[in-house]
Amino acid sequence: MKALVYEGPRDVVVKNVPDAKIERPTDVLVKITSTNICGSDLHMYEGRTDMEKGRVLGHENLGQVVEVGEAVDRIKVGDWVCLPFNVSCGFCKNCERGLTGFCLTTNPGMAGAAYGFAGMGPYSGGQAEYLRVPYADFNCLKLPDDAQDKENDYVMLSDIFPTGWHATELAGVKPGESVVIYGCGPVGLMAAHSAMIKGASKVIIVDLHPDRLALAEQIGAIAIDYSKGSAVEQILELTDGEGADRGCECVGYQCHDPSGHEVPNATMNDLVKSVRATGGIGVVGVFIPEDPGSRDKLAKKGEIVFDFGLFWVKGQHIATGQANVKAYNHYLRDLIHADRAKPSWIVSHELALDEAPEAYKHFDARDNGWTKVILHPAGMQKNPKRQSTQKKAVRKEAVHAHSPA
DSSP: OEEEEEEETTEEEEEEOOOOOOOSTTOEEEEEEEEEEOHHHHHHHTTOSOOOTTOBOOOEEEEEEEEEOTTOOSOOTTOEEEEOSBOOOSSSHHHHTTOGGGOSSSSTTSSOOBTTOTTSOSOOOSSBSEEEESSHHHHOEEOOTTTTTTHHHHGGGGTHHHHHHHHHHHHTOOTTOEEEEEOOSHHHHHHHHHHHHHTOSEEEEEESOHHHHHHHHHTTOEEEEGGGSOHHHHHHHHTTTSOEEEEEEOSOTTOBOTTSOBOTTHHHHHHHHHEEEEEEEEEOSOOOSOOTTOSSHHHHTTOOOOOHHHHHHTTOEEEEOOOOGGGTHHHHHHHHHTTSOOGGGGOOEEEEGGGHHHHHHHHHTTOTTOOOEEEETTOSOOOHHHHIIIIISHHHHHHHTTSOO
């Protein structure tokens, strides 16, 4: 089968690899029809992780089941399914508590596993024609009969829509509250989408890429370009000097100052200053225990200088960690099915798998207009109904999805 293989920093190639196959009775085999390039993939692409050469990338996956293991009961051949990026067992202590992002059995020695990701177990990624899915009865999210019509929406359930939602959950967002989001990449945009759906009174989003900020404005968010002045000062001005009720960190350890230099603690400390006293902060941007590629001495050890004194004095609280996708994906699926959520509004490119290496270059460079890329390993034959909704009216429908019933 064809797959996108990591060969080293900024070197990915599409080539033939051994076919994915059923390995255990609880597995299914999925023909991948949509798989996204994620901002987290760029950490590996840039050589900032210990990703092994020869691994297949891709943890945001959707497709159709083509084979099932003998012990699989609920999932059938022909089902359309979206796969959480978390690979989880369903029966360990954490999974039973709904903390599937921190499964204790699927990646021995570490809490948490994922497809095609450094340090997250041996599981091949889905930027390939086929994907083996372990513990399939638990991990597969079955999609309704509009799966093909809304495929570009449903594939966002694999990671970024639940992760954006998770950011607002960690921050404690409630209806009527104001929210500030640092990072206007796909996850930050999904956090804004989620905050809108939850009824936030004011959603402020901070970045310096005009194309991404323009997308946020299309759903009613207030865009702040921090290259044109202090984001903190602008947020305080917008909130009568008090700060936002809640804050979301959707950038992670590779955040930059306006000149392009990495400042690993910038977003965290700016959030402490931007959120009101007793407010909540949710951190879903990736921070790692070690970053040998960093020029910052502390960051090499996974540490940052944090304004803990101000954080303590303000009585704020912070919650962190990757999203437990299964905690959210069922009801986010139902919001999409009911046309109450439209995450595909951020999609900028739909490409064949063979075009993935070039797409990685553009996405990594944050080239203008490269917001979210979907790869189609099974080919580019698109459903005519989906083509019209996804391409012609997606922006309008995304805004409508935020309107009260």
